[in-house]
Amino acid sequence: MKHYIIDGNNLIGKLRELNKIHLKDKKRSREQLAFIIERNIKLKKAKVSLHFDGFADLPINILNIKIIYSDNISADEKIKLQIGKSDNPRNIILVSSDHNLMQFGKVCGCSVMKSEDFSSRFLKENVKQEEEGRINSIDDVEEFKKLFGVK
Numbered sequence: 845m846k847h848y849i850i851d852g853n854n855l856i857g858k859l860r861e862l863n864k865i866h867l868k869d870k871k872r873s874r875e876q877l878a879f880i881i882e883r884n885i886k887l888k889k890a891k892v893s894l895h896f897d898g899f900a901d902l903p904i905n906i907l908n909i910k911i912i913y914s915d916n917i918s919a920d921e922k923i924k925l926q927i928g929k930s931d932n933p934r935n936i937i938l939v940s941s942d943h944n945l946m947q948f949g950k951v952c953g954c955s956v957m958k959s960e961d962f963s964s965r966f967l968k969e970n971v972k973q974e975e976e977g978r979i980n981s982i983d984d985v986e987e988f989k990k991l992f993g994v995k
Contacts, residue, residue, distance in 0.1 A: 851940035
């Protein structure tokens with residue numbers, strides 16, 4: 845089974861809408877990324893580990909993705925440890941645009957995919973659809989306010 849190991853903050857940085865959210869609310873951007881990945885990767889029947897820098901605060905309730913916080917070390921170091929402990933790194937697809945991390949993955953025998961390639965292949969359309977959905981829901985709310993005389 846393929847195992848995607850994803851550098852979460854790096855991927856958020858490649859998605860314009862999530863990056864804007866991340867500047868104001870890290871937890872919300874991380875949740876949205878996890879939900880978008882879950883919807884897209886589950887079709888591929890793959891295992892997913894999503895890495896973030898820092899400590900876990902409130903858990904992100906997601907079923908098919910293992911979310912890993914780096915705690916006292918960097919997410920890059922935590923990813924390297926996970927790859928190093930793997931029984932079969934050839935099944936790993938490392939998603940990051942960090943050159944040091946990508947080089948490490950290649951040396952260990954992992955497949956490497958840049959975050960921007962991963963996002964354009966799996967996520968861009970979904971992020972766009974969610975954004976349009978939010979815009980449409982705002983229009984609906986305004987329409988309901990007019991109908992019920994609420995300002």
